[in-house]
Amino acid sequence: MALIVQKFGGTSVANPDKIKAVADRVLSSHQQGHQMVVVLSAMAGETNRFVDLAHQMQALPDPREMDVLLATGEQVTVALFAMAVKERGYDAVSLLGDQVKIHTDTMHTKARITSIDTELIRGHLKAGKVVVVAGFQGVADDGNLTTLGRGGSDTTAVALAAALAADRCDIFTDVEGVYTTDPNVCATARKIDRISYDEMLELASLGAKVLDIRSVSFAKRYKVPVHVRSTFTTTEGTWVVEEDKAMESNPVSGVTYSKNEARITISKVPDRPGIASRIFTPISNEGIVVDMIIQNTRNGNLTDMTFTVPRPDYKKAMAIVEKTAKAIGAEKVTGSESIAKVSIVGVGMRNHAGIATAMFKVLSDEGINIMMISTSEIKVSCVIDEKYTELAVRTLHDAFGLDQAPKKAAKACTACKTKGAAKAKPAAKTKKK
Amino acid sequence: MALIVQKFGGTSVANPDKIKAVADRVLSSHQQGHQMVVVLSAMAGETNRFVDLAHQMQALPDPREMDVLLATGEQVTVALFAMAVKERGYDAVSLLGDQVKIHTDTMHTKARITSIDTELIRGHLKAGKVVVVAGFQGVADDGNLTTLGRGGSDTTAVALAAALAADRCDIFTDVEGVYTTDPNVCATARKIDRISYDEMLELASLGAKVLDIRSVSFAKRYKVPVHVRSTFTTTEGTWVVEEDKAMESNPVSGVTYSKNEARITISKVPDRPGIASRIFTPISNEGIVVDMIIQNTRNGNLTDMTFTVPRPDYKKAMAIVEKTAKAIGAEKVTGSESIAKVSIVGVGMRNHAGIATAMFKVLSDEGINIMMISTSEIKVSCVIDEKYTELAVRTLHDAFGLDQAPKKAAKACTACKTKGAAKAKPAAKTKKK
Numbered sequence: 001m002a003l004i005v006q007k008f009g010g011t012s013v014a015n016p017d018k019i020k021a022v023a024d025r026v027l028s029s030h031q032q033g034h035q036m037v038v039v040l041s042a043m044a045g046e047t048n049r050f051v052d053l054a055h056q057m058q059a060l061p062d063p064r065e066m067d068v069l070l071a072t073g074e075q076v077t078v079a080l081f082a083m084a085v086k087e088r089g090y091d092a093v094s095l096l097g098d099q100v101k102i103h104t105d106t107m108h109t110k111a112r113i114t115s116i117d118t119e120l121i122r123g124h125l126k127a128g129k130v131v132v133v134a135g136f137q138g139v140a141d142d143g144n145l146t147t148l149g150r151g152g153s154d155t156t157a158v159a160l161a162a163a164l165a166a167d168r169c170d171i172f173t174d175v176e177g178v179y180t181t182d183p184n185v186c187a188t189a190r191k192i193d194r195i196s197y198d199e200m201l202e203l204a205s206l207g208a209k210v211l212d213i214r215s216v217s218f219a220k221r222y223k224v225p226v227h228v229r230s231t232f233t234t235t236e237g238t239w240v241v242e243e244d245k246a247m248e249s250n251p252v253s254g255v256t257y258s259k260n261e262a263r264i265t266i267s268k269v270p271d272r273p274g275i276a277s278r279i280f281t282p283i284s285n286e287g288i289v290v291d292m293i294i295q296n297t298r299n300g301n302l303t304d305m306t307f308t309v310p311r312p313d314y315k316k317a318m319a320i321v322e323k324t325a326k327a328i329g330a331e332k333v334t335g336s337e338s339i340a341k342v343s344i345v346g347v348g349m350r351n352h353a354g355i356a357t358a359m360f361k362v363l364s365d366e367g368i369n370i371m372m373i374s375t376s377e378i379k380v381s382c383v384i385d386e387k388y389t390e391l392a393v394r395t396l397h398d399a400f401g402l403d404q405a406p407k408k409a410a411k412a413c414t415a416c417k418t419k420g421a422a423k424a425k426p427a428a429k430t431k432k433k
Numbered sequence: 434m435a436l437i438v439q440k441f442g443g444t445s446v447a448n449p450d451k452i453k454a455v456a457d458r459v460l461s462s463h464q465q466g467h468q469m470v471v472v473l474s475a476m477a478g479e480t481n482r483f484v485d486l487a488h489q490m491q492a493l494p495d496p497r498e499m500d501v502l503l504a505t506g507e508q509v510t511v512a513l514f515a516m517a518v519k520e521r522g523y524d525a526v527s528l529l530g531d532q533v534k535i536h537t538d539t540m541h542t543k544a545r546i547t548s549i550d551t552e553l554i555r556g557h558l559k560a561g562k563v564v565v566v567a568g569f570q571g572v573a574d575d576g577n578l579t580t581l582g583r584g585g586s587d588t589t590a591v592a593l594a595a596a597l598a599a600d601r602c603d604i605f606t607d608v609e610g611v612y613t614t615d616p617n618v619c620a621t622a623r624k625i626d627r628i629s630y631d632e633m634l635e636l637a638s639l640g641a642k643v644l645d646i647r648s649v650s651f652a653k654r655y656k657v658p659v660h661v662r663s664t665f666t667t668t669e670g671t672w673v674v675e676e677d678k679a680m681e682s683n684p685v686s687g688v689t690y691s692k693n694e695a696r697i698t699i700s701k702v703p704d705r706p707g708i709a710s711r712i713f714t715p716i717s718n719e720g721i722v723v724d725m726i727i728q729n730t731r732n733g734n735l736t737d738m739t740f741t742v743p744r745p746d747y748k749k750a751m752a753i754v755e756k757t758a759k760a761i762g763a764e765k766v767t768g769s770e771s772i773a774k775v776s777i778v779g780v781g782m783r784n785h786a787g788i789a790t791a792m793f794k795v796l797s798d799e800g801i802n803i804m805m806i807s808t809s810e811i812k813v814s815c816v817i818d819e820k821y822t823e824l825a826v827r828t829l830h831d832a833f834g835l836d837q838a839p840k841k842a843a844k845a846c847t848a849c850k851t852k853g854a855a856k857a858k859p860a861a862k863t864k865k866k
Contacts, residue, residue: 066512083498094498
């Protein structure tokens with residue numbers, strides 16, 4: 001008998017019929033003798049409806065009241081779900097974030113879980129009930145309701161699984177699992193059977209939308225096996241688990257991309273200590289997150305500074321930077337919204353030298369110019385012209401053998417033939433904020 | 434500076450524009466220096482939507498989960514309202530039933546308030562905030578959410594006013610106040626300026642829908658002055674207050690009616706001790722509330738038993754009674770769904786003899802047959818054929834001078850000319866369950 005936490009997203013509980021189908025699915029595990037804790041999101045569309053209502057009341061809705069409003073979405077689903085279970089002759093109980101006592105900090109609309117009481121849940125499980133917990137919500141120490149931000153139900157589920165020392169956490173979603181790359185871009189994309197927490201963290205932060213990044217952090221920290229799978233089929237999905245030998249044999253596990261970035265370059269900046277702070281402080285003061293930053297040294301004491309910002313913040317960032325450029329005596333500011341970031345991720349990179357170099361060669365062979373490079377221990381990202389995104393993804397995917405089943409892939413990797421070559425060091429200085 | 438509790442019903446907060454209008458109205462009092470506690474219902478239509486959703490999940494929705502579901506309605510309104518106040522530059526805070534700590538018993542979907550903590554509200558009021566409380570909901574000692582049943586927001590408001598020792602409780606609704614009778618039936622119906630708690634209790638229990646009966650009980654017990662008035666005008670409504678001399682000068686304050694009843698008669702019941710219990714226990718076991726009961730003695734030891742039940746329960750009650758009749762050897766069971774209960778109410782009855790007799794005469798003069806009679810100290814009810822309802826209401830209304838302004842009415846009352854006559858005793862034995 002196992003203790004299983006199962007999370008179903010908004011599309012899985014979008015209407016009464018879908019809620020009933022999910023109840024059937026949960027009960028089939030319950031009938032096998034497992035203790036079931038179910039975490040639900042709001043019915044698809046509800047959160048947007050509430051956000052729209054809020055904006056009709058207040059130009060910038062009060063975050064505390066926004067949380068009071070948003071929390072009702074999950075409250076509706078858990079009550080309906082508990083009814084569905086009871087209608088089928090089984091016992092169930094719905095619990096809200098403040099009933100469980102999912103403690104969070106006070107950062108309304110993007111709170112972080114600080115601790116979870118498990119006593120109430122354990123009592124209900126012991127009594128044979130299906131426990132239905134409202135995802136996405138918690139309670140701050142001041143008694144105010146909080147929400148965890150979009151994707152927060154994933155975090156609720158994994159945090160609950162960690163707190164309850166559950167045997168596993170199933171994340172049910174509308175895709176079959178985690179793919180080697182976006183199947184809409186690359187026809188040879190394959191579902192990944194097993195992926196390490198670290199790889200999943202990189203993929204999530206690089207734009208893969210299947211799992212919220214905070215939930216992956218929780219899973220990693222508390223070693224919760226997470227099974228990402230489809231609500232609408234019974235096939236195995238992707239297990240997100242601790243790294244093992246098999247994973248390391250493949251240099252690259254996935255290729256991902258993001259078209260949500262824009263590039264800004266300040267040319268001929270007089271290079272002196274504190275200049276980076278002069279440029280970036282006004283930007284972050286406006287809540288704009290800078291991603292990649294590259295500084296190229298020119299002749300003399302002049303330098304070029306290039307960085308990326310989220311595309312929706314591009315115009316705002318440009319206005320700020322142009323003001324700064326004038327103040328510090330830079331020559332000019334240029335920028336582009338038509339860029340993309342393409343990344344390869346894999347724990348196997350640690351043992352396979354030359355992966356970055358191989359990536360650069362694959363892109364170069366296709367005539368794709370690399371504008372910026374950023375690397376981590378298990379990831380290489382390149383900023384390229386947006387129009388080459390799909391070509392780059394497809395070519396990298398197949399060049400690193402991701403179109404092949406895992407065992408063959410290591411051999412089929414045509415990109416990294418140069419075994420034993422020194423691990424690539426990108427030419428430009430790069431750092432990631 | 435007064436402390437004022439104001440309650441706005443579902444039609445008053447039916448959409449964002451109406452919520453903003455209510456916020457303006459509350460702020461106009463706040464700006465005069467009053468401490469404002471606002472109690473809100475769910476947006477009109479929301480509760481029905483939830484009930485419909487629940488019935489799609491479970492034939493007989495679980496009451497605990499029903500409360501979790503229903504409580505979201507008020508939660509949405511209070512959050513939106515607090516945003517609207519803040520948008521206007523004032524401070525506000527929304528509070529849910531379990532945050533205030535509106536303690537109730539555990540009778541889900543029809544819980545009763547047992548006590549209310551005022552500390553949190555007082556703190557927010559002291560800080561200058563408009564306090565926005567979700568009506569209709571509370572929390573049981575076991576931590577479960579409860580709701581107070583339809584009309585429960587009235588009860589929340591009056592109970593809060595009592596707990597806070599508020600100067601008054603304004604109940605805003607979609608009518609101008611309490612009327613001498615239903616204006617849709619009687620063109621000469623007048624808005625009542627002042628009415629006593631006891632009269633309001635009788636009117637509420639007899640079908641007047643303007644104020645929930647439990648809220649009137651609270652108001653009476655804690656002497657809370659209640660002002661029933663329209664959301665959509667600024668004219669004075671009806672004050673529900675302690676009885677005074679002026680009220681007693683009019684024998685009748687209001688005429689009301691109910692078409693929600695049905696009559697059942699068991700003929701020739703062998704009359705022996707315990708027979709009433711044999712008949713009524715199976716009915717109340719099914720949750721059917723019996724209203725009026727009349728027992729007529731026939732020749733010998735045979736008796737006829739007539740009583741009324743809510744019309745929606747008529748068929749169910751008939752089936753039960755037919756079974757019982759067979760078991761106890763009664764001759765037959767007859768019944769009718771086309772009856773109505775017409776009532777006159779007034780604290781002045783205590784001092785004016787012959788009011789009941791006068792009522793019987795008014796009805797008889799119009800050729801209306803009286804089937805059943807029930808009296809209390811300040812009320813006389815007659816069950817008549819449904820088709821005469823409007824005629825009876827109009828005739829009684831004008832005969833007791835309710836078409837006239839209060840002072841003139843005492844003189845204009847044509848019905849009770851027989852001053853000093855003995856207080857009417859209805860011929861049949863009547864008792865009210």
